[in-house]
Amino acid sequence: MSFYIGNIEVKNKIILAPMAGVSNSPFRILARKYGAGLVYAEMVSDKGLLHSNEKTLKLLYMTDVEKPMAQQIFGSDKDTMVEAALYIDKHSNCDIIDINMGCPVPKVAIKAQAGASLLKDPDKIYDIVSEIVKHVTKPVTIKIRAGWDDNSKNAVEVAQKAEAAGAKAIAVHGRTRSQGYSGFADLEIIKAVKEAVKIPVIGNGDVTDGPSAKRMLEYTGCDAVMIGRGALGNPWVFREIDAYLKDGTMVDKPSNEEIKEMMILHLDALIELKGEKIACLEMRGHGPWYLKGIAHAKELRYKLSRTQTRDEFVEHINEFFK
Ligand SMILES: Cc1cc2nc3c(=O)[nH]c(=O)nc-3n(C[C@H](O)[C@H](O)[C@H](O)COP(=O)(O)O)c2cc1C
The missing domain is CATH 3.20.20.70 (Aldolase class I)
Incomplete structure (x- = not known):
């Protein structure tokens, strides 16, 4: 390969x-x-x-x-x-x-x-x-x-x-x-x-x-x-x-739990590199991509587009995926 x-x-x-x-x-x-x-x-x-x-x-x-x-x-x-x-x-x-x-x-x-x-x-x-x-x-x-x-x-x-x-x-x-x-x-x-x-x-x-x-x-x-x-x-x-x-194996799509964990992992890695403010701004772009195809995520997408801190981000995600 x-x-x-x-x-x-x-x-x-x-x-x-x-x-x-x-x-x-x-x-x-x-x-x-x-x-x-x-x-x-x-x-x-x-x-x-x-x-x-x-x-x-x-x-x-x-x-x-x-x-x-x-x-x-x-x-x-x-x-x-x-x-x-x-x-x-x-x-x-x-x-x-x-x-x-x-x-x-x-x-x-x-x-x-x-x-x-x-x-x-x-x-x-x-x-x-x-x-x-x-x-x-x-x-x-x-x-x-x-x-x-x-x-x-x-x-x-x-x-x-x-x-x-x-x-x-x-x-x-x-x-x-x-x-x-x-x-x-x-x-x-x-x-x-x-x-x-x-x-x-x-x-x-x-x-x-x-x-x-x-x-x-x-x-x-x-x-x-x-x-x-x-x-x-x-x-x-x-x-x-x-x-x-x-x-030819078709791997299962990630579970909602995996998506949630990945979003937080991605945010944390961005925070380490760019600081909380810029990381939250950048996750406004990534968030909707992670949520693509997930039903009833409209409100979460809206909330993430306004999120300014890690705490808020995690709270919104936890609430949605609970
Ligand atoms: C958000 C975004 C940013 C991109 N930035 C670059 C870039 O910096 N350099 C580059 O060569 N291509 C860039 N591209 C083009 C991609 O590398 C790729 O050639 C294009 O998206 C087609 O591949 P895809 O159908 O897999 O998306 C960008 C594409 C997207 C969607």
């Missing part, structure tokens, strides 16, 4: 996606604990790193239990991206440096000409990747989308350029930038990328359970699956996929 990204062994085929505001250290610990073989940290801006922006530097926080871990950077200028990669290479204990070439949000892809915008210029991708590879010791990977839009689905060309430039793996989200999150991930393009390069290809898009993971792996031939939205409020997804891929 294992594969290598450069010299880094990934012990299974199940990977946590980078998600801004979500894939921080506490969540990555949960993902690893429940069976992710590799976790990606959310993107950090090259310029933020170079200007020693306090918020950006805090995003680099990680612990040894998360390893192997990939730290993602984004930017559009080769020189500052090399500087940022060098900074990560020296100062972060992560195992892999990933470059974001798929982010569709206007602030990144249009205003900053970073993220998915890079897909419009495969030669620039070659330059950025080869220059970073020359300067750092950790393996360098890229994460891309199928292309900028339907008329420019160039993931295969981009993947070949990145491989030639020395990238050690490529994650492909099978949607274009213009698709955003609509429609479905195109497995054909992931398959075409896998057939076009020798380095590991990580299939991404719409994997939410064992059967969808198996389909991605079998249809595209990719080396591993990457899970984003399917892990929101659901760190158990990694254990479910792991069991299903091993022998």
